[in-house]
Structure formats: structure tokens, C-alpha cells
Amino acid sequence: xxxxxxxxxxxxxxxxxxxxxxxxxxxxxxxxxxxxxxxxxxxxxxxxxxxxxxxxxxxxxxxxxxxxxxxxxxxxxxxxxxxxxxxxxxxxxxxxxxxxxxxxxxxxxxxxxxxxxxxxxxxxxxxxxxxxxxxxxxxxxxxxxxxxxxxxxxxxxxxxxxxxxxxxxxxxxxxxxxxxxxxxxxxxxxxxxxxxxxxxxxxxxxxxxxxxxxxxxxxxxxxxxxxxxxxxxxxxxxxxxxxxxxxxxxxxxxxxxxxxxxxxxxxxxxxxxxxxxx
Numbered sequence: 001x002x003x004x005x006x007x008x009x010x011x012x013x014x015x016x017x018x019x020x021x022x023x024x025x026x027x028x029x030x031x032x033x034x035x036x037x038x039x040x041x042x043x044x045x046x047x048x049x050x051x052x053x054x055x056x057x058x059x060x061x062x063x064x065x066x067x068x069x070x071x072x073x074x075x076x077x078x079x080x081x082x083x084x085x086x087x088x089x090x091x092x093x094x095x096x097x098x099x100x101x102x103x104x105x106x107x108x109x110x111x112x113x114x115x116x117x118x119x120x121x122x123x124x125x126x127x128x129x130x131x132x133x134x135x136x137x138x139x140x141x142x143x144x145x146x147x148x149x150x151x152x153x154x155x156x157x158x159x160x161x162x163x164x165x166x167x168x169x170x171x172x173x174x175x176x177x178x179x180x181x182x183x184x185x186x187x188x189x190x191x192x193x194x195x196x197x198x199x200x201x202x203x204x205x206x207x208x209x210x211x212x213x214x215x216x217x218x219x220x221x222x223x224x225x226x227x228x229x230x231x232x233x234x235x236x237x238x239x240x241x242x243x244x245x246x247x248x249x250x251x252x253x254x255x256x257x258x259x260x261x262x263x264x265x266x267x268x269x270x271x272x273x274x275x276x277x278x
Contacts, residue, residue: 005177037092068272093142097149127273128226154187221248
């Protein structure tokens, strides 16, 4: 990383630590959904009433319930049936993540384009995480999806800073370096401030640690592999990384040779999952 990028990264992190650059707050809909999720006496009907207040979110939840990952014998056409199929915890996680989409918007076209790219990538990763979780782990698919949706949440404050500093916005090389270096630490700070589960808070800091050693597969592993699978689907490769050394593949029981993904019998499900949340 260049000296300039390192200096800007330090300025942004210091601004956050001194409350001069505010972390994004969780959208109101996501807060309401999480309150229901935290109430042991809450019902799916209550959750349906809350989600039903947002037509766009309702349509997205119904679409997910009809996706290849969750669909049943009959097509779901209403929110109550969708919630009955998905269940309380899955719906809450998906609704929380999807409600965050409104945060990925900006006033300038340049920042707006970057934010939309981040959101598009996050939904792809979330979909792949869901499939990998379902077939390769005993982890919770709802939290796996949420991990994918929030793994790059730390980019938001960086782009907010760039929007206020046009010189940085015009220097895409330096901005990319700042994002790469700072977004994991900022992302963990955001998820901690939001009170997300501890198993998700560290995902932004861990998913690009390709050689980390942990006893068993976790949500960061899912995001790691989903990120690499998503790149492969677009004929890209994470530069400078030998996939044979990425420890997450072994913990998930997957072949690091992503080009042979068809042999894993999950390629079709992954392809469908990448569009599940769009």
C-alpha cells in the first residue's frame, strides 16, 4: 500500500474512533425485524405484519422462498406462506440483510456505482454461502447468508469519506488501496456496534486471511470460498493467491481447483443461489 493510502486509512480510522466519521446505523426495518427475532414469544404472523409494511422487501422475501435453495412443491405467492416456508430465524436474517440495501446508495454517480457493485457482490456471496452452508456444514444457513451480505459493510464509511473528499474519489488506485486495507477493521467495528452475533462480527477481518487455522469450518470460511467461487463464475482469479494454500477449502471438504466445481455437484445450486437475493 502506498504512503498516501496508508495516511488516508489512518485518518479514516481515527475519525471513526473519535466519532468524527459516524458509522452507518442499521435501517429501521432491520431493527424492527431483529426485535421480533429476539422475542421468544413472537410469532410468524407478527413478523409478516412488520415485513408487509415494506412492499419491496415483501416481494424479495417471496422471491427467495421460491428460489432453488428454498422452493417447495407449490409456488409461494404471499408473505405469510413465504415466512412459513422459510421459518422465523431465516426470515429475520434475510430481512435484516435485505433491508440494508437502502444503505448502498449515494448522492454522486461515481460513489453510487461503487456501492451498487459492492451490494451486487455481497448478494452473490450470500447466495453461495447459503448453499455451501446447507451442503457442507452444520452451521446456520440464515447466519451464513447474513455473513455474505455484511462481509464488505466496512466499505460504506470509506466511500462516505471519499464523497466528501473529491480528490480521493478521482484517484481510484489510492481509493482501492484504502478500501482493501481498511474495510475489514471498519466492518468489524460496524457489526460490533450493531450487536451482531460474535460469530459474524469477525467475518470482515477473517475472510481474506487465506491461511488461517481454526478447528472447524466457520462463517468466515464460507465467505472466503464464496468470494473465490464468485470470482471464478466471472472468469476472475484472486491475484497473488495460490488456491491450494487456502485452508477454508479443506475445512469445507471442497476442491481448491475451482475450475472443476462441476465435480462438486453444487455448481447448479451455486449458480441459482448467486441470483437468489438480487
